[in-house]
Amino acid sequence: MATRQSGDPSHAVEDYLKAIRHLQRESSPVSTTALAQLLDRSPASVTNMIKSLAERGLVDYEPYHGVRLSEAGELEALRIIRRHRVIEAYLIEKLGYSWDRVHAEAERLEHSASDELVERMAEVLGHPELDPHGSPIPTAKGEVTELRHPALSEVSAGASVIVQEVSDADEGRLRYLAELGLYPGTLVEVMEHEPFEGPIRVRVGGRERSLGRGLAEIVRVELQDEANDGGASDDAANN
Ligand SMILES: [Zn+2]
Structure with a gap:
């Protein structure tokens, strides 16, 4: 099978929402330039995608000002983050992966695993609060407590x-x-x-x-x- 890049539009949406949320933690609204850098896309394609996310109610976008997640966008981002972190925890705890190898695997599976699979993984793990890298796993309802620890x-x-x-x-x-x-x-x-x-x-x-x-x-x-x-x-x- 060919390698999958941004071919699947729903994967791209999910990656954008995660990226915006990540950048928002540093400063909000997020500039399209920062987003383009993080996602390694051209500013023009980023602007196009943001407009389409705004039409779907997932972000609030003001040209020349920046973008931030709407409530619906935030929930969707947390859903993906939950999937990612549960999968990472499962790969390490149950399949013996080393912790440097789980991120790339989870980046792929977070888009394609069914909800049922992810929830079963969470259950088998005993609903962990943290992933193997120490990041909090949002609950299935989209609740998360993020502490800002010093570096x-x-x-x-x-x-x-x-x-x-x-x-x-x-x-x-x-x-x-x-x-x-x-x-x-x-x-x-x-x-x-x-x-x-x-x-x-x-x-x-x-x-x-x-x-x-x-x-x-x-x-x-x-x-x-x-x-x-x-x-x-x-x-x-x-x-
Ligand atoms: Zn990861």
């Missing part, structure tokens, strides 16, 4: 942190993070920031490691205070 790169030397979430998009980086043992739930001591935007030295599992800034930016962490038991339930202050 490891922002944490001062001397602090101890627990890894909460890791960006799942780059396989190479995920493989390297796995080598370092930087999974969600791992305790990390930040030892030193090398000067002039240099790497960050950390201690993980008793071993000293050096992390480039770009890598430290995709690792989201929660600060540990001395008395903390490592529970992830008390980070409301951060949001």
